[in-house]
Amino acid sequence: MNKKENACPVCCTIGQPVENVTVRHLVKKELMLSVDDNSYWLCLDEDCDVAYYTETKAMFRKDDLKVPLWFKRDADPKYACYCNEITEEQVIETVVNTGIDSMKDIINAIKSKANAQCRVRNPAGKCCTKAFNEAIEKGKDIRDN
Ligand SMILES: [Zn+2]
Incomplete structure (x- = not known):
């Protein structure tokens, strides 16, 4: 090739x-x-x-596409987790307002029933963990400073 x-x-x-x-x-x-x-x-x-x-x-x-690509500059909304339709903003808010900072607890705090369908929901066909963790870090920065 x-x-x-x-x-x-x-x-x-x-x-x-x-x-x-x-x-x-x-x-x-x-x-x-x-x-x-x-x-x-x-x-x-x-x-x-x-x-x-x-x-x-x-x-x-x-x-x-049916969904915005989270890494494109004008993505709106910017999803941190496509499977559960959780936005970066929701993750940051949850981290700042509740003090929770584990991915699992944040998903549970936002959604009563969690899904994992990365293969067909995430545009990269893979787990949303990386984008999610970046959103958690942004939230922690706001919370702790
Ligand atoms: Zn290109």
Whole structure:
């Protein structure tokens, strides 16, 4: 494979591989059938409009998705956990106002019933832990300073 094949066709940033089952669940309903069996990459550049692309340069833009990509600059809302639809703001508020700072306790404080469906809910097809922990750290900074 040519090493440029996993670079975003628009911003040329090297993307993160994502299973097509994840892409299929996240694009808008009318686009589901356009998701083929190719490998997809997620463009991680915060300023680029591209969400997913293939090595044949097929792509979906962030507006083609049902949810905002948390790492894009204008994401609104910015989800810390896609499975439970918990925003970064909710995590920060909970950390600041309740003193809780473990991911599990925060999820329980916000949602009565927790879900874990990262493969089909998170745009990276993986656990939301990293974004969640970053939100906890932001909350702790506000709380402890
Ligand atoms: Zn890009």
